[in-house]
Every structure is written in structure tokens, then in C-alpha cells.
Amino acid sequence: MKIAILSRNRRLYSTRRLVEAAEERGHKVRVIDILRCYMNIASHKPMVYYRGEALEDFDAVIPRIGASVTFYGAAVLRQFEMMGVFPLNESVALTRSRDKLRSLQLLSRRGIGLPVTGFASKPDDVEHVISLVGGAPVVVKLLEGTQGIGVVLAETQKAAESVIEGFMGLKANILVQEFIKEAGGADIRCLVVGGKVVAAMKRQGAPGEFRSNLHRGGSANTVKITPEERSTAVRAASIMGLNVAGVDMLRANHGPVVMEVNSSPGLEGIESSSGKDVAGMIIKFIEDEGKKGKTATRGKG
Ligand code: ADP
Ligand code: MG
Numbered sequence: 001m002k003i004a005i006l007s008r009n010r011r012l013y014s015t016r017r018l019v020e021a022a023e024e025r026g027h028k029v030r031v032i033d034i035l036r037c038y039m040n041i042a043s044h045k046p047m048v049y050y051r052g053e054a055l056e057d058f059d060a061v062i063p064r065i066g067a068s069v070t071f072y073g074a075a076v077l078r079q080f081e082m083m084g085v086f087p088l089n090e091s092v093a094l095t096r097s098r099d100k101l102r103s104l105q106l107l108s109r110r111g112i113g114l115p116v117t118g119f120a121s122k123p124d125d126v127e128h129v130i131s132l133v134g135g136a137p138v139v140v141k142l143l144e145g146t147q148g149i150g151v152v153l154a155e156t157q158k159a160a161e162s163v164i165e166g167f168m169g170l171k172a173n174i175l176v177q178e179f180i181k182e183a184g185g186a187d188i189r190c191l192v193v194g195g196k197v198v199a200a201m202k203r204q205g206a207p208g209e210f211r212s213n214l215h216r217g218g219s220a221n222t223v224k225i226t227p228e229e230r231s232t233a234v235r236a237a238s239i240m241g242l243n244v245a246g247v248d249m250l251r252a253n254h255g256p257v258v259m260e261v262n263s264s265p266g267l268e269g270i271e272s273s274s275g276k277d278v279a280g281m282i283i284k285f286i287e288d289e290g291k292k293g294k295t296a297t298r299g300k301g
Contacts, residue, residue, distance in 0.1 A: 093241035148213035190233035
């Protein structure tokens, strides 16, 4: 097969591993910098161009689109879909997953366990929003945050009010969430490929840190997940419409609660902690499922 990887940097671990796995399995693979792509949307024959060259004949495209380039990246991916190229994850699913609030609404509608979450846009309702999620301590999150930046634990009512008012004063979109204390600064990342959890890890935040992000000094270890965690991860990926997803959950007293579903999950932590060839499984999924024009939406919607 001829596979395109949409990534800004071919030296990134996940990109390198996907190239390696694809070549090992006998495929032709090219890393394409999305920001260098341009397109002809008006014509009858949609095409993506790259440094003067038409990107034709690809069978599959793997989006590895960073949060900061979601908008343009999704447009390039959509164009590939219009050309009939099989996307590992579809553009519609990708943009869905990048909006935390939209994701939580979709998941809650289908009965997935979530931390109790509030959302507001005007500061006059702050007290009520905090009480809606059970009162302090609460976690306040910037909707556009990643890698733990913009996630704040407010331990008292007063702290919560001032953090929320501060963020709102900056016109930032935020959500307010019940603090799952019993998670103990750890979360579970399940890597879902084609409707199966192929690897899982437990990330533990550094001492004194409630955020378990590896970028914030957390450490990753293998973990045995429960059947409920497994089915929650698979269902969450499917509700989001993602073939490949990193589903992050907290272990709450009443069972797993999903925090977010990542559409370009990093492979380094999960491959090194689990010892599994996740990149190889992703390429194998493309071999099995990557038929021309096979998408749920073909970029529509
Ligand atoms: P980001 O997108 O920046 O990674 P997350 O929502 O995943 O933001 O939050 C970062 C980390 O903070 C999580 O991995 C988790 O360890 C911790 N965390 C987030 N929300 C909660 C919560 N409601 N209760 C307890 N810990 C939380
Ligand atoms: Mg996270």
C-alpha cells in the first residue's frame, strides 16, 4: 500500500515508529507536513498539492495532527477523504475529539461514565456552577489545553471562584469538574485500535502533582485493566467515531470515568511501558480495513 503520514515532524517518536512499521510490512510510506499542503477545492477533481507535486495514488492517510494545527490539518485530511483515500481516523471524528465539551456531551448522551462537569460563559453564575459539580475541591480546565497545561485544582470555594473568574476574564472557554480524589494523581490510558484495547498504561503524577501527564513529570507503567474499563474505552472510541484512540480514564469509586479521548495518541509511553508493537498493529489495521473511499462521512458533516 501507499501510505501518507500527516505530521509536522518526521523525527517525532510516533511518526518514526509508524514509518518503520509500515516499511517493515512492505508498504511505501511518506511523511507529509500538513502546513506545506495546498488544495484546489473548487475543481471537480479534488487534489492535494505538496511543493508543486500532486499527491496522487495514496491508499491510506494517517493523521498525526497537533492540537495547534487542528483547523488546517482537518481540512487537508478532509481533502484526502474527498479523493477517496482511506483515513485512519476521519476528519469529522478528529475535530469532534479536539473539542472537550462536545466530546463530553457526546459521551454522556450514550451513558459513558464521566466526572460531573459544568460549563458556563458568564461570570455571574460562578457559585452555582461550582455547586452543580458538588462544590470544592474542583478541577478547572481550559477547553483548548493539552499536556496538562491549563488544568488547575482549586481546593476551596474561594480559590475555585477566583480561578474561574480569572479564566473567564481572559475570555477563555473553561469547564469545571468534580475532583476525583480517589484516583490518587493517576489515570489509565487505553489504546484502542479497530474496536479493541491493544495496550494500556497507568500514568502516575509526580509526588504532590494531581496531573498524571507524562509532560508534567508523570511516569508510565503497565496495568491490568478491568473488563468495565476495557468496554468503556472501546465504547468511547466508537462513539467518537475513532478507529485509533487513546482513551483516558480516572478510577473513581463508582467505576471508570472518561476524561478525554485523544485522536492522535502518542506511542512512546504506551509502547515502552507495555512492550507492544502498537505501530505495527495500527498498520495491520490499515491493511485489513483500508479500502478506497471507505469512510463513514467522506468528509461530509
Ligand atoms: P490535558 O488535555 O491537558 O491532558 P486532562 O483533562 O487530561 O487535560 O487533565 C490532565 C490530568 O489532570 C489528567 O491526566 C488527570 O491526571 C488530572 N485530572 C484531570 N481531571 C481530573 C479530575 N476531574 N479529577 C482528578 N484528576 C483530574
Ligand atoms: Mg490528558
